[in-house]
Amino acid sequence: MSTPPTVAVIGAGGVAQVHVPAWQELGVRLRVFSEQYGDGLRDRLGPDVIAGSLAEALDGADVVDVCTPTHTHAEIVRAAAAAGCDVVCEKPLALTSELATQLIADCESAGVGLYPAHVVRYFPEYAVMQRHVAAGGVGRIAVQRFSRSGARPRAAWFADAALSGGIVMDQMIHDLDLARWTAGPVRQVFARSVETDEVVSAQVVLTHENEALSYVSGAWMPPGSRFRTWFEVAGSDGLVHHDSARQASLTFDGGAGNDGRGLLPPRSFTESPYTTELREFLAACTGGPAPRVSAADGLEAVRLAEAANLSMRTGTAVRITAGDHRSVA
Numbered sequence: 001m002s003t004p005p006t007v008a009v010i011g012a013g014g015v016a017q018v019h020v021p022a023w024q025e026l027g028v029r030l031r032v033f034s035e036q037y038g039d040g041l042r043d044r045l046g047p048d049v050i051a052g053s054l055a056e057a058l059d060g061a062d063v064v065d066v067c068t069p070t071h072t073h074a075e076i077v078r079a080a081a082a083a084g085c086d087v088v089c090e091k092p093l094a095l096t097s098e099l100a101t102q103l104i105a106d107c108e109s110a111g112v113g114l115y116p117a118h119v120v121r122y123f124p125e126y127a128v129m130q131r132h133v134a135a136g137g138v139g140r141i142a143v144q145r146f147s148r149s150g151a152r153p154r155a156a157w158f159a160d161a162a163l164s165g166g167i168v169m170d171q172m173i174h175d176l177d178l179a180r181w182t183a184g185p186v187r188q189v190f191a192r193s194v195e196t197d198e199v200v201s202a203q204v205v206l207t208h209e210n211e212a213l214s215y216v217s218g219a220w221m222p223p224g225s226r227f228r229t230w231f232e233v234a235g236s237d238g239l240v241h242h243d244s245a246r247q248a249s250l251t252f253d254g255g256a257g258n259d260g261r262g263l264l265p266p267r268s269f270t271e272s273p274y275t276t277e278l279r280e281f282l283a284a285c286t287g288g289p290a291p292r293v294s295a296a297d298g299l300e301a302v303r304l305a306e307a308a309n310l311s312m313r314t315g316t317a318v319r320i321t322a323g324d325h326r327s328v329a
Contacts, residue, residue: 116298
């Protein structure tokens with residue numbers, strides 16, 4: 001493209017609030033549409049950027065960035081694809097794997113790209129960990145543990161599982177995706193959850209096809225709770241550990257290259273992970289290399305979250321087989 005691409009951001013909530021400045025940093029022509037605006041976004045952007053309708057936002061756009069609540073993704077992704085726009089879609093792609101599969105097919109039929117925004121793959125600690133593991137730094141993976149907790153989201157739709165998919169589909173899907181990214185395909189999912197008036201928590205156990213085990217936990221806590229992430233990947237030759245509550249948050253123990261040197265991705269400490277993510281997506285939209293997360297990855301993350309929710313409802317493990325045929329173990 002000889003002129004900067006036009007990116008239409010749909011939505012004005014928390015994700016849009018971080019995507020908009022990232023797109024501005026990338027120098028695109030920006031327009032934004034939302035049925036509701038909060039936190040002064042409309043005033044900060046000005047009338048030249050704000051679109052009056054979804055149709056106006058899509059008209060002439062090259063890329064559409066879907067930053068709306070999960071239950072609205074499908075309608076907007078389909079409208080963007082029909083308008084010939086490449087699509088960036090905040091995770092999860094959809095509330096069900098069936099719908100996510102349909103969205104991928106719709107975008108393929110329209111000849112446009114579909115890029116699920118699993119931004120945690122772009123956070124330096126996780127990017128370094130994955131490169132370290134992929135390079136053989138811990139040997140054969142035996143056990144992985146991922147944890148993510150913070151204050152319960154304020155918007156009411158998060159608390160309605162019919163709209164958000166619940167804590168597993170909304171929050172823990174980050175770590176389900178990461179577990180699969182590092183240890184590969186999953187053959188069985190088992191999950192449990194506990195909910196009180198103030199706290200929602202869930203634990204998911206993934207059994208990978210290579211027999212590695214991943215333990216994923218998540219919690220929505222009372223207002224004011226500190227956000228914290230934690231992971232540990234242990235293998236036959238070493239271990240890598242991260243705790244956001246520690247000053248030196250990423251540590252290596254044993255294995256090859258255990259100080260992590262040479263593993264840092266470009267710009268990892270000089271650029272927001274959101275900017276790095278959208279930079280990769282924009283490059284792919286304009287003929288560059290494929291980004292580190294694909295539409296298929298987004299679909300598999302939804303499948304894992306869906307299986308975990310099924311396991312919590314039935315109280316039994318859920319087997320995942322070829323072709324996404326799931327059965328209760």
